[in-house]
Amino acid sequence: MSWSRLKIELQKNASTLIMAGIFLVLPFILPYRALATEVLIFALATVAFDLLLGYTGIMMFCQASFFGSGAYITGLLIHHFQPNIFLCMGTAIAGVALLALIFGYMSTLRTGSYCVLLTLAFNELIFFIAYQWKTLTGGSDGLRDIPRPSLEIPGVFKVNLLSETHFYFFALFFFILSFILIRRITESPFGKVLQGIRENETRAQAIGYNTQLFKIAAFVIGGSFMGLAGSLYAMFMNFVDINLVAFDTSGKIVMMELIGGMGTLFGPILGAGVVTLASDIANAYWERWLLILGVVFVGFVLFARGGVWGMMENLKGRMKIIRSKGE
Amino acid sequence: MYLNLVLVQIVNGLVLGMIYVLLAMGLSIVWGMMNIINFSHGLFFALGAYLAYTLFSVTGNFFMGMILVPLGTAVIGMLLELTLLKRLYRLNILYQILMTFGLAMTGRELIIIFYGPVGKPFVPPDILSGTITLGAFFFPTYRIFLLLVSVCITFGMWLFIEKTKYGSIIRAGTEDSEMVSALGINISRVFTLIFGLSMAIAGLSGVLAAPIRGVEPMMGEAILGICFAVVIIGGMGSFMGAIIGGIIVGLSQSLVTLIMPSASIIVIFLVMALILLLKPRGLLGIRD
Numbered sequence: 001m002s003w004s005r006l007k008i009e010l011q012k013n014a015s016t017l018i019m020a021g022i023f024l025v026l027p028f029i030l031p032y033r034a035l036a037t038e039v040l041i042f043a044l045a046t047v048a049f050d051l052l053l054g055y056t057g058i059m060m061f062c063q064a065s066f067f068g069s070g071a072y073i074t075g076l077l078i079h080h081f082q083p084n085i086f087l088c089m090g091t092a093i094a095g096v097a098l099l100a101l102i103f104g105y106m107s108t109l110r111t112g113s114y115c116v117l118l119t120l121a122f123n124e125l126i127f128f129i130a131y132q133w134k135t136l137t138g139g140s141d142g143l144r145d146i147p148r149p150s151l152e153i154p155g156v157f158k159v160n161l162l163s164e165t166h167f168y169f170f171a172l173f174f175f176i177l178s179f180i181l182i183r184r185i186t187e188s189p190f191g192k193v194l195q196g197i198r199e200n201e202t203r204a205q206a207i208g209y210n211t212q213l214f215k216i217a218a219f220v221i222g223g224s225f226m227g228l229a230g231s232l233y234a235m236f237m238n239f240v241d242i243n244l245v246a247f248d249t250s251g252k253i254v255m256m257e258l259i260g261g262m263g264t265l266f267g268p269i270l271g272a273g274v275v276t277l278a279s280d281i282a283n284a285y286w287e288r289w290l291l292i293l294g295v296v297f298v299g300f301v302l303f304a305r306g307g308v309w310g311m312m313e314n315l316k317g318r319m320k321i322i323r324s325k326g327e
Numbered sequence: 328m329y330l331n332l333v334l335v336q337i338v339n340g341l342v343l344g345m346i347y348v349l350l351a352m353g354l355s356i357v358w359g360m361m362n363i364i365n366f367s368h369g370l371f372f373a374l375g376a377y378l379a380y381t382l383f384s385v386t387g388n389f390f391m392g393m394i395l396v397p398l399g400t401a402v403i404g405m406l407l408e409l410t411l412l413k414r415l416y417r418l419n420i421l422y423q424i425l426m427t428f429g430l431a432m433t434g435r436e437l438i439i440i441f442y443g444p445v446g447k448p449f450v451p452p453d454i455l456s457g458t459i460t461l462g463a464f465f466f467p468t469y470r471i472f473l474l475l476v477s478v479c480i481t482f483g484m485w486l487f488i489e490k491t492k493y494g495s496i497i498r499a500g501t502e503d504s505e506m507v508s509a510l511g512i513n514i515s516r517v518f519t520l521i522f523g524l525s526m527a528i529a530g531l532s533g534v535l536a537a538p539i540r541g542v543e544p545m546m547g548e549a550i551l552g553i554c555f556a557v558v559i560i561g562g563m564g565s566f567m568g569a570i571i572g573g574i575i576v577g578l579s580q581s582l583v584t585l586i587m588p589s590a591s592i593i594v595i596f597l598v599m600a601l602i603l604l605l606k607p608r609g610l611l612g613i614r615d
Contacts, residue, residue: 059421106600109607113364113420114563117555118603124552125596132589247548251432258425288440294433301425302414 015266016179023172030277033164034236037171039276041233044175046256046268047182048225053254054263055186056218057198060119062103063253065126066223068245070096070230072130075143075240085149085161085235092231093224099126100223104216111201123250130245143240161235171232178225183265185221194218255297261307270308334464336581342470342539344577345477349532350550351557351569352484353525359501359564361518362420363412366427368554369547370434371400371526375533376542377438380449389452392534393476400530405523412522413515431547439544446543455538473535480528481570488566497521501564553592556599562612571610 027036260271282289379392488494508514561568
């Protein structure tokens with residue numbers, strides 16, 4: 001590869017490289033390691049949601065059922081069988097993909113606001129099942145006793161994940177892998193169809209695409225990555241909180257997405273970071289800080305719909321204009 | 328004895344169902360006319376209950392709350408519509424959904440700040456406590472009262488929508504709000520009033536439900552999902568659909584409680600999923 005080619009590649013991937021750099025040092029600059037893992041896992045869930053809202057234009061409120069089900073499946077498997085870590089995560093992703101297929105099919109029977117309503121109702125269904133089926137899920141007490149498995153391929157290698165630093169880099173590996181995959185999807189012809197559906201669904205239908213099929217595919221792909229995030233979260237916390245399947249978790253992911261900047265893939269990561277860190281700091285001072293988050297969120301909806309990422313791009317654009325005027 | 332239990336549960340189911348009807352009516356009108364899914368509908372239900380709680384503990388008069396609280400929630404609703412929602416009408420509906428969602432969260436936190444995170448008991452006024460005997464059966468007076476009041480309100484709403492000039496604007500707006508505005512009607516003002524009306528009924532149902540279930544900050548969110556299911560079952564923008572959906576949901580919830588209490592809420596969403604598969608527009612839905 002020639003030098004100029006490399007330079008172009010670097011410029012193209014500058015944001016990705018900066019992001020990777022930040023994530024490499026993040027656990028060492030935050031007050032405690034586990035906070036970085038939390039940021040990472042929610043960033044993964046929010047990027048997955050960005051594929052749906054930002055790229056396909058599907059608003060939904062059942063993120064929690066995907067995220068939470070991933071966590072419950074992982075938790076239950078470890079709790080009862082202690083299988084290999086990869087088997088465990090694979091089962092969780094497959095299970096959530098199936099759930100996303102069902103929800104996706106039923107929600108996309110209708111379009112627009114109807115679809116939003118349905119996803120919320122489905123999320124309530126999952127929540128109440130988890131809440132009532134106490135013998136399986138532990139109900140409102142949550143699912144306890146989930147020892148963190150070690151990273152192991154029998155006979156090949158074995159790494160202990162009990163250290164928070166180890167677990168962080170384990171999660172980071174899956175995060176980067178998922179991010180590259182999701183970005184690849186958004187750049188693929190398939191991703192372009194999704195964006196076409198976002199811009200004008202009727203037109204996409206007129207060209208001959210079965211838009212419902214594409215939307216279901218978006219549900220399944222996005223849902224699977226949310227399931228992966230949930231699976232990581234269960235192993236990270238060693239505990240599954242009933243709130244992971246509650247509306248609040250969906251709302252949290254929606255807020256991270258909008259505050260970060262939807263349809264940008266990087267924005268949602270930023271949003272997850274900002275919201276997670278702010279809640280960690282603010283929680284120590286005032287338990288009801290969600291009031292502030294709510295007001296800030298309303299402010300973003302009113303005045304900064306591009307989110308923090310959009311503001312940064314905006315600023316960059318202005319700087320360029322000022323600089324070009326100076327020359 | 329078992330028959331008695333079933334009958335009592337049917338009355339309970341109707342009471343519950345009528346609360347859902349009141350909430351779903353408002354939700355459905357706003358949705359049909361303004362194309363907004365109001366995620367803060369549950370908040371106004373909770374707000375109504377809390378305002379009634381305050382009024383009742385200060386004045387001791389429950390009926391005053393039934394009149395003043397809906398006025399209060401209507402005013403708050405209209406102010407929010409004028410100052411916040413109105414700015415978003417020209418954008419994708421996504422932002423209106425996000426706005427109402429943000430308002431719901433902010434409002435819930437405000438309620439917790441003012442009243443504390445723990446629920447409070449709400450005893451029905453003396454005049455409405457006790458039971459009524461009908462033949463061999465006993466029914467709590469307050470539930471019968473609630474049933475009567477909510478049926479009257481529903482009937483009143485029906486008269487208003489079907490028989491008055493304003494009602495015909497609402498019906499026409501549900502079909503095509505642009506056309507209504509082309510006919511010289513100030514649609515923007517109609518939207519504000521409709522939103523206020525919907526919030527008044529939501530507040531009133533909060534007042535009515537408070538003596539049955541007490542007041543607690545999460546009550547709005549708990550009921551919002553069920554109301555969405557009611558609207559999906561009944562069909563969007565359909566007045567009769569909201570009524571039928573509400574009663575189906577209330578009855579199935581209370582009757583399933585007899586057989587399997589833990590499944591009583593789950594069954595609502597299963598019924599919804601079933602109806603959605605059989606009739607994607609809902610029982611009486613008129614358009615997408």
